[in-house]
Amino acid sequence: MDWKWTSFVYAIVAFLILYWLLNRYAFKPLFSIMEQRRQMVLEQMNAAENSRKEASAEMEAQKQALAQARQEANEIIEKARITSTKQADGIVDTARAEAARLKEEAVRDIESEKNKAIASLRSEVGSLSVAIASKIVEKQIDEKSQEQIVERYLKEVSSK
Amino acid sequence: MHKFPIYTWNGIDFDLSAIIAITISAILTFVLARLLTRKLSVANPSKTQNFMEWAVDFVHSTIASTMPLNRVRPFLGLGLTLILFIFISNLLGLPFGIVTYVHEPMLGITADDIAHGHAELAWWKSPTADLSVTSGLALIVFLLVHFLGMKQNTKHYFQHYFKPYPIFFPLNIIETIAKPVTLALRLFANIFAGEVLISTILMLGVIGTPFMIAWQGFSIFVGAIQAFLFTILTMVYISQAAIHDDDGAH
Numbered sequence: 001m002d003w004k005w006t007s008f009v010y011a012i013v014a015f016l017i018l019y020w021l022l023n024r025y026a027f028k029p030l031f032s033i034m035e036q037r038r039q040m041v042l043e044q045m046n047a048a049e050n051s052r053k054e055a056s057a058e059m060e061a062q063k064q065a066l067a068q069a070r071q072e073a074n075e076i077i078e079k080a081r082i083t084s085t086k087q088a089d090g091i092v093d094t095a096r097a098e099a100a101r102l103k104e105e106a107v108r109d110i111e112s113e114k115n116k117a118i119a120s121l122r123s124e125v126g127s128l129s130v131a132i133a134s135k136i137v138e139k140q141i142d143e144k145s146q147e148q149i150v151e152r153y154l155k156e157v158s159s160k
Numbered sequence: 161m162h163k164f165p166i167y168t169w170n171g172i173d174f175d176l177s178a179i180i181a182i183t184i185s186a187i188l189t190f191v192l193a194r195l196l197t198r199k200l201s202v203a204n205p206s207k208t209q210n211f212m213e214w215a216v217d218f219v220h221s222t223i224a225s226t227m228p229l230n231r232v233r234p235f236l237g238l239g240l241t242l243i244l245f246i247f248i249s250n251l252l253g254l255p256f257g258i259v260t261y262v263h264e265p266m267l268g269i270t271a272d273d274i275a276h277g278h279a280e281l282a283w284w285k286s287p288t289a290d291l292s293v294t295s296g297l298a299l300i301v302f303l304l305v306h307f308l309g310m311k312q313n314t315k316h317y318f319q320h321y322f323k324p325y326p327i328f329f330p331l332n333i334i335e336t337i338a339k340p341v342t343l344a345l346r347l348f349a350n351i352f353a354g355e356v357l358i359s360t361i362l363m364l365g366v367i368g369t370p371f372m373i374a375w376q377g378f379s380i381f382v383g384a385i386q387a388f389l390f391t392i393l394t395m396v397y398i399s400q401a402a403i404h405d406d407d408g409a410h
Contacts, residue, residue, distance in 0.1 A: 022189070
């Protein structure tokens, strides 16, 4: 068992060749595959993280949209209620005003009819009394009857 | 004890068993890695790809335990090559041995060796059970560590020889040399001892079967531990030399 420099040199050369061959044909492809897998895992994790974020953002947006829709619905209902109340009030007011107006008109009509009736009655009475007076005047008043009238008048005055 | 076949060519000795073992280990490592990384897929990895990815993650975390995480990437290929090659090398000698009997001087067997009739030539062993191989690996690590230290961490690299006081310079030099030496010796000694014990148990014959089972299992464990240790120590040395940490203690 001697130390042989030929074996020594041969071992070194063989090892260096083996190192080169292994690196070239076995390790390099293997390392690149492992690196690719690392990249792939990284990418997939990033993608998963992104989609998770997107999903939660989407969720948030949906929630907000829902809340907004609900709020809008409430507002619409509220508005409708207010509008309907206002409209009802308006209708009642209008009806009331109309009723008041009709009543007033009726009263006025009655008044004017009454006045008209009074006026016509008065003119009727005037013309009638003129007619009566003229009828009486037309009749010849004699001395005797005139005397009677004066007497009666005097009598009346003296009795008082 | 077995002899190893030595082929002499123009006065240069070649340890055929070591060369065979290194070649087979390297080819096995490459073919295995290639088979396990066939049909790679990002989204739908196969079982073998999962296993390789587990191995990559394991080595990655091992290296990351010695240096900052952002510096790990350039050494990942080295760490994987080291741990795979050394682990397969450590296991290579375990399952069987190829021994030939030589009756006449050849392949480094001298006349003295066959004085008792024949010599045994072991053709099959773990490459890491040969000090030449482990020292080769250690030299690669040594050169890499000091190259990276000088290139990436120049100021602190040269300063650290005089830390904490200039008088520590000889100690630091010894430490610097001891690192690759222990790296080589530790790996070699563990695997070599394992194989020596296997050949010793073999001498027991049938009685040795339970010991053999136990020791084979333990040798697999040791092989894994030593491969891991070599890798992590390499990374620790690189980290110490090349990566300056403001509150690092070295």
